[in-house]
Every structure is written in C-alpha cells, then in structure tokens.
Amino acid sequence: MSMERIPLLQVKDLVVTFGARRDRFTAVKGVSFDVHRGETFGLVGESGSGKTTIGRTIIRVNPAAGGEILYNGERISGKISRERDRAVTRKIQMIFQDPMASLNERAKVDYIVSEGLYNLGLSLTEEQRRQRVARALSDVGLLPEFAGRFPHEFSGGQRQRIGIARALIMEPEFIIADEPISALDVSIRAQVLNLLADLQRKRGLTYLFISHDLSVMRFICDRIAVIHLGRIVELAETEKLFAHPLHPYTRALLSAIPLPDPAAEKSKVLEVYDPACHHYEKDAPVWTEAEPGHFVLANGEELDAYRRMLG
Amino acid sequence: MNEAILSVRDLEVEFTLRGRTLHAIRGINLDVYEGESLAIVGESGSGKSVFCKTFMGLLDSNGTITHGQILYKGTDLAAFRTEKEWLSVRGREIAMVMQDPMTSLNPLKTVGAQICEALTLHQGMQGDAAKQKAIEILGDVGITEAARRFGQYPHEFSGGMRQRVVIAIAVACNPRILICDEPTTALDVTIQAQILTLLRALKEKYKLTTLYITHDLGVVANVADRIAVMYAGDIVELGTCEEVFYEPKHPYTWALLSSLPQLGVKGESLYSIPGTPPNLFSEVRGDAFAPRNPYALKIDFVERPPYFEVSPTHKARTWLLDPRAPKVEPPENIRNLRAVGEERT
Ligand SMILES: Nc1ncnc2c1ncn2[C@@H]1O[C@H](COP(=O)(O)OP(=O)(O)OP(=O)(O)O)[C@@H](O)[C@H]1O
Ligand SMILES: Nc1ncnc2c1ncn2[C@@H]1O[C@H](COP(=O)(O)OP(=O)(O)OP(=O)(O)O)[C@@H](O)[C@H]1O
Ligand SMILES: [Mg+2]
Ligand SMILES: [Mg+2]
Numbered sequence: 001m002s003m004e005r006i007p008l009l010q011v012k013d014l015v016v017t018f019g020a021r022r023d024r025f026t027a028v029k030g031v032s033f034d035v036h037r038g039e040t041f042g043l044v045g046e047s048g049s050g051k052t053t054i055g056r057t058i059i060r061v062n063p064a065a066g067g068e069i070l071y072n073g074e075r076i077s078g079k080i081s082r083e084r085d086r087a088v089t090r091k092i093q094m095i096f097q098d099p100m101a102s103l104n105e106r107a108k109v110d111y112i113v114s115e116g117l118y119n120l121g122l123s124l125t126e127e128q129r130r131q132r133v134a135r136a137l138s139d140v141g142l143l144p145e146f147a148g149r150f151p152h153e154f155s156g157g158q159r160q161r162i163g164i165a166r167a168l169i170m171e172p173e174f175i176i177a178d179e180p181i182s183a184l185d186v187s188i189r190a191q192v193l194n195l196l197a198d199l200q201r202k203r204g205l206t207y208l209f210i211s212h213d214l215s216v217m218r219f220i221c222d223r224i225a226v227i228h229l230g231r232i233v234e235l236a237e238t239e240k241l242f243a244h245p246l247h248p249y250t251r252a253l254l255s256a257i258p259l260p261d262p263a264a265e266k267s268k269v270l271e272v273y274d275p276a277c278h279h280y281e282k283d284a285p286v287w288t289e290a291e292p293g294h295f296v297l298a299n300g301e302e303l304d305a306y307r308r309m310l311g
Numbered sequence: 312m313n314e315a316i317l318s319v320r321d322l323e324v325e326f327t328l329r330g331r332t333l334h335a336i337r338g339i340n341l342d343v344y345e346g347e348s349l350a351i352v353g354e355s356g357s358g359k360s361v362f363c364k365t366f367m368g369l370l371d372s373n374g375t376i377t378h379g380q381i382l383y384k385g386t387d388l389a390a391f392r393t394e395k396e397w398l399s400v401r402g403r404e405i406a407m408v409m410q411d412p413m414t415s416l417n418p419l420k421t422v423g424a425q426i427c428e429a430l431t432l433h434q435g436m437q438g439d440a441a442k443q444k445a446i447e448i449l450g451d452v453g454i455t456e457a458a459r460r461f462g463q464y465p466h467e468f469s470g471g472m473r474q475r476v477v478i479a480i481a482v483a484c485n486p487r488i489l490i491c492d493e494p495t496t497a498l499d500v501t502i503q504a505q506i507l508t509l510l511r512a513l514k515e516k517y518k519l520t521t522l523y524i525t526h527d528l529g530v531v532a533n534v535a536d537r538i539a540v541m542y543a544g545d546i547v548e549l550g551t552c553e554e555v556f557y558e559p560k561h562p563y564t565w566a567l568l569s570s571l572p573q574l575g576v577k578g579e580s581l582y583s584i585p586g587t588p589p590n591l592f593s594e595v596r597g598d599a600f601a602p603r604n605p606y607a608l609k610i611d612f613v614e615r616p617p618y619f620e621v622s623p624t625h626k627a628r629t630w631l632l633d634p635r636a637p638k639v640e641p642p643e644n645i646r647n648l649r650a651v652g653e654e655r656t
Contacts, residue, residue: 018467047470048469155356158356189581190575191583193572193581194580197580212471212503215572218572219575219577219581256504258530260528260573261648262532262533262552262553264532265529266532266533
C-alpha cells in the first residue's frame with residue numbers, strides 16, 4: 001500500500017466503569033484499537049465482555065473513565081464542544097442490540113425512523129423527510145407503507161430492520177452495528193449482510209461490527225478483535241485469525257461455531273476456555289505482535305509456543 | 312416414539328388490525344411427543360412466536376384463534392376463555408422463554424425477586440429456601456457470583472446475561488413443556504453452546520419436552536430431535552433432524568439451508584432468498600412460497616399442495632413430491648452437508 005492509512009477511529013487505553021466507590025465495576029479495562037476508513041472491524045467476545053459498552057462510549061452515551069477516543073484525529077471522549085458533539089451524533093450511528101427495547105413503542109415507525117433528523121435541526125420539508133423515510137425503509141427491505149404502523153405490529157426481525165433504517169437515514173460515515181443480525185433469521189440475515197456490504201461499497205461506510213457469531217464475522221470483517229472480560233486478547237486480519245487462532249479463548253470461540261450438520265454437531269467436542277490455564281503470577285502477559293498484523297495478549301512462555309505454532 | 316403431549320389440530324389464528332384481517336396461522340397440524348425436543352424454524356414473520364403463544368394464552372389482544380384445537384392432557388386449550396383457566400397451565404405446565412429478554416423482565420425488581428416469585432407461585436417455596444434455590448438456578452444458567460447478582464436489577468446485566476435470567480425464571484416454574492423463543496440469539500457462541508447443554512440436561516432431569524423456536528439451523532442441528540419448517544403461517548416440512556438436513560424436500564428448506572453463513576464464501580454475496588414473504592392480509596393461493604420459488608410448477612400458483620409422506624417420520628407440502636412432477640435436485644451447496652461437518656472438525 002502506497003498511502004499511509006490514517007485511522008478513522010482510534011480507541012486508546014479505554015477504561016469504562018459503572019457504579020461508585022465500593023460498588024465500582026470496571027467493564028472495559030484498557031482497550032486499544034484503530035478502525036480504518038472503509039474497513040469493517042469486528043469485535044467478538046462473550047456475553048458481558050464489554051462490547052456494547054465500548055460502542056456506547058464511542059457514541060458518548062457512557063463516559064470514559066480513562067483513556068481517550070479520537071475520530072478523524074480529534075478527541076471525541078470527555079468534554080468536547082457543542083459542534084463536535086453534534087458532528088459525532090450525525091456521523092457515528094449505532095444500531096442497537098435489543099430491537100424491542102430500543103424502539104419507542106408509542107411512536108409510529110415514521111417518527112422512529114426520522115427521530116434523528118428532528119434532533120439535528122435540519123431544515124427539511126415534510127415531503128423531503130417522508131421521502132427519506134421511504135428510502136431508508138426500502139433500503140432495508142421494508143415496504144414504505146409500514147411507516148404508518150407501530151413497532152409491536154412487527155416481528156422481531158422486522159423491528160431490527162427498523163433500527164437499521166433509523167441509522168441509515170442519518171447518512172452516517174461510521175456505523176456501530178451491535179449484533180445487528182442476531183435477531184434476524186438466516187435469509188434476512190443474508191440480505192442485511194449483503195446490504196451492509198453494498199452500502200459500504202457505495203457510500204464508503206466504515207463499520208464497527210459487534211457480534212458473537214464468528215461464522216458471520218468471517219464473512220464480513222476485514223479485521224477482528226477478540227475481547228474477554230473487558231480486555232482484548234487477540235487481534236488480526238480475519239483470514240489470519242481463522243487460520244492461526246493463538247489465544248485459547250479465540251480457539252474456544254472457533255470450536256463453538258455451529259455446523260449445519262447434525263452428525264458433526266452432536267459429536268462435537270467443545271473447547272472450553274479456562275483462564276486458569278495461564279500462569280501469569282510470575283510472568284505477566286504483554287500485548288505483542290506474534291506475526292505481522294497479528295497481535296495477542298501473552299507472556300514470554302506462551303509467545304514462544306505461539307510462534308512455534310505459526311512456524 | 313412416545314405419546315403426544317400436545318396435539319395441535321387445524322389451528323388458525325387471525326389478527327385484526329384497523330379493520331383488516333391478517334392470517335398469521337393458516338391451518339397447522341402438529342403432534343409434540345413427550346420428552347422430545349422439537350425445533351420450529353422459519354423466516355421472520357412466519358408465525359413461530361404467534362404459534363407458540365397460543366399454547367399459553369399469550370396472543371396479543373387483537374389476535375384470536377378462529378379455528379382448531381390445542382389438546383394438552385385431554386384439555387382443549389383453544390377453548391379457554393378466562394385468565395383463570397390459563398393460570399392453571401401457564402408457567403406450571405407450559406413455560407416460555409420469550410424472544411426479547413428485556414420485555415419479559417420487570418425493570419423495577421431485582422432478578423432474584425423475580426425468580427423467587429416464580430418459585431413461590433409454582434413450587435410453593437418461601438423465604439430463605441426460595442432464595443437459596445434461586446441462587447442455585449442462577450448458577451445453573453451460568454451466572455457467576457450468583458449470590459451478588461441475586462440482588463441486582465436487569466439493567467445491570469448484559470444482553471446475554473438477561474437472557475439467562477429469563478431462562479432461570481422459566482426453569483423456576485418447573486414446567487412440563489418448555490418453549491424457548493430464540494433462546495440463544497443474544498448469546499455468544501460459547502455461552503450458547505453451554506445453554507444448549509444446560510437445556511438438554513434440564514430436559515433429561517425433569518423429562519421436559521422442549522420446543523425451540525429459532526431461525527438458526529446451526530443451533531438446530533445440535534439440539535433438535537425433529538424439525539418443523541414454517542413458512543407463512545404453515546408447517547411446510549417436518550422430519551427428524553437428520554432427514555431435514557441431509558434429505559430436505561421443500562424448496563423453502565433448501566433456500567433456508569443455502570443462506571447459512573457457514574456455507575458462504577468471503578468476497579461473494581451470501582445466498583439470499585429472492586422476494587418477500589406473502590402479504591398475510593390477503594388470501595394466499597396455492598403454495599405460499601411459489602412466487603419466490605425458482606422450482607415452482609404451474610400448479611403451485613393454483614392449488615395448495617397436500618403433505619407428501621417421504622418416510623413415516625418425514626413429510627413435506629410441495630408438489631415436487633407428486634409422482635407426476637419433474638425430478639429436481641436440491642442446490643449444489645447443500646447436497647452434501649455431511650461433508651461440511653467432516654471438513655470443519
Ligand atoms: N448500566 C450499567 N450498570 C452497571 N453495570 C453495567 C451497565 N451496563 C453494563 N454493565 C456491565 O458491564 C459489563 C459489560 O456489559 P456489556 O453490555 O458491554 O456486554 P456485552 O459484551 O455487550 O455483552 P452481550 O454480548 O451479552 O451483549 C457487564 O458485566 C454488565 O453487567
Ligand atoms: N399484535 C399483532 N397485530 C398484528 N399482526 C401481528 C401481531 N403480532 C404478530 N403479528 C403478525 O403475525 C405474523 C407472525 O408474527 P410472529 O411474531 O409469530 O413471527 P416470527 O415467526 O416469530 O418472526 P421473528 O423470527 O421475526 O420473531 C407477522 O406477520 C406479524 O407481523
Ligand atoms: Mg451487548
Ligand atoms: Mg418471533
């Protein structure tokens with residue numbers, strides 16, 4: 001590559017905590033990663049590992065207790081100016097995990113989808129606004145006449161697509177997709193994945209794709225970071241991660257991918273990750289590049305073993 | 312095969328929406344056998360949740376059962392009219408883990424209190440005994456530090472943890488039939504595998520009959536004894552897990568299998584089923600899948616196909632199984648799913 005890539009999003013040593021004093025709980029423990037313009041960066045990890053919290057901190061819903069977040073080289077965490085806050089609100093959109101809880105049940109789809117536009121204070125005519133709603137709905141495979149209906153009149157999958165339409169209508173540059181397809185059945189899942197890929201090509205969108213489903217991530221992500229209990233344990237290009245998973249947690253995740261084959265599934269032996277397999281008391285783990293572009297959290301002994309695995 | 316614990320006969324469900332009628336369930340017949348685990352698989356909006364909600368009297372107020380019977384232990388649940396009747400079944404006989412964990416949890420009560428409530432209501436446990444049992448169940452569903460978590464509120468839990476709490480509440484009811492509506496979609500794959508193992512263990516221990524509602528055929532391969540494939544409010548194929556994966560007969564089942572991301576190739580588009588499901592506000596003619604079916608025959612647009620028996624345990628509603636129909640092979644990428652498994656393990 002001739003041109004140095006400037007990261008669109010930089011997350012540096014991010015720490016996020018909940019609760020005060022004695023009840024304080026650290027959900028994100030010093031997470032760092034860069035997302036480049038136009039790429040799809042995946043964040044995978046088990047339930048409660050802090051994926052959603054990271055997303056919510058980027059869009060400024062949760063405050064960062066430590067570290068910083070830069071967008072286009074400018075700091076967007078902590079205290080920032082009003083204009084920058086507005087710009088972040090428009091340029092970075094998040095598709096939320098729980099489609100039911102994230103939709104206002106008493107509002108019609110029409111309002112839900114265009115809510116962000118109202119908040120921006122754009123001077124759109126009613127006709128323009130309606131057109132944008134219709135286009136956003138058809139972008140996600142819903143009929144424009146659904147605009148007059150209420151969320152509870154839709155199935156779970158349809159509601160998730162309303163959530164996506166609501167992000168798309170803002171014409172963002174950066175989309176944080178938090179489990180955007182896990183509530184969708186396979187066929188629409190395929191449509192939405194193809195749609196996200198298509199939007200990316202046409203509009204140069206950048207994605208932070210949060211999921212627990214590595215089989216989907218293999219398909220859509222350029223790079224993947226594996227997160228465990230608030231810490232990133234491995235980060236690599238998708239192919240490298242699948243070809244040479246190093247960290248035992250990554251290997252456990254890979255072994256758990258469901259196979260569309262009853263015989264193989266029913267006889268499958270799961271690899272279970274037990275953090276006790278590490279011996280970090282004497283030799284603490286360090287974030288290290290095991291091969292070009294492939295990072296892993298490991299101590300000296302583990303790293304030797306990983307390098308041998310890589311050949 | 313065991314006795315049928317639940318028999319559904321000619322079930323039809325309609326919703327009324329601003330003067331119009333939506334036919335959500337269009338004549339389903341199904342026997343659920345005692346102790347089996349049956350997966351109900353189908354596209355979003357195909358009626359999986361509505362179908363199972365009829366077993367618990369949980370249809371939205373604008374929905375009604377307009378035809379058919381739901382026989383449970385000799386009682387026709389479809390004839391129930393009062394909440395009181397439903398309370399004798401709901402939770403204690405048939406319990407359901409809902410699709411949206413947040414909506415089935417009370418945000419104002421601690422998760423511990425909510426599990427204890429179920430224990431008190433359905434198993435008569437009180438005070439400390441209920442608390443101890445609740446903590447035990449929380450541990451069973453894979454929540455660490457269960458004693459501390461007992462006193463926390465739902466918003467303090469991650470999406471996946473909430474789902475486990477909902478499963479814990481259902482288990483606390485000690486039901487005969489456990490319906491899990493998309494039980495693992497919010498869970499990461501490792502926990503998903505653990506929950507499925509847990510549900511299998513519970514199933515063995517309490518001789519539970521389990522119904523899994525899901526769209527994820529990968530999960531189905533792991534847990535299901537039988538699979539019912541739903542499309543547009545109807546079951547279009549029913550067979551053992553092996554039959555449906557290795558010898559699928561309905562073109563809709565072929566399409567569902569083809570669109571699995573596990574079978575996708577990076578850089579190429581994933582297979583996606585063309586078109587959209589039928590509008591259930593208008594009457595469906597012929598095979599509801601016909602307009603999206605590349606293998607559709609002329610008759611598919613005119614007459615609804617009957618079930619054709621493939622084996623004593625396997626049947627499908629497609630004219631392709633009629634002896635007069637032309638012979639059609641399933642798509643290339645799903646012809647040998649056995650090999651897919653062998654290759655990846
Ligand atoms: N508002 C909150 N108050 C207290 N704790 C919270 C809050 N939100 C999240 N947490 C805690 O932070 C941790 C990370 O939660 P988060 O929702 O980010 O997980 P996640 O990786 O998105 O999980 P999932 O895959 O289940 O969605 C969890 O232990 C959770 O209980
Ligand atoms: N209260 C309601 N009023 C009107 N229509 C409804 C209502 N509830 C459900 N429906 C419709 O009934 C059909 C079946 O919905 P259901 O929720 O059972 O789908 P599903 O198969 O569970 O889908 P998903 O996988 O997305 O959850 C859909 O077309 C839906 O729009
Ligand atoms: Mg989350
Ligand atoms: Mg549903």
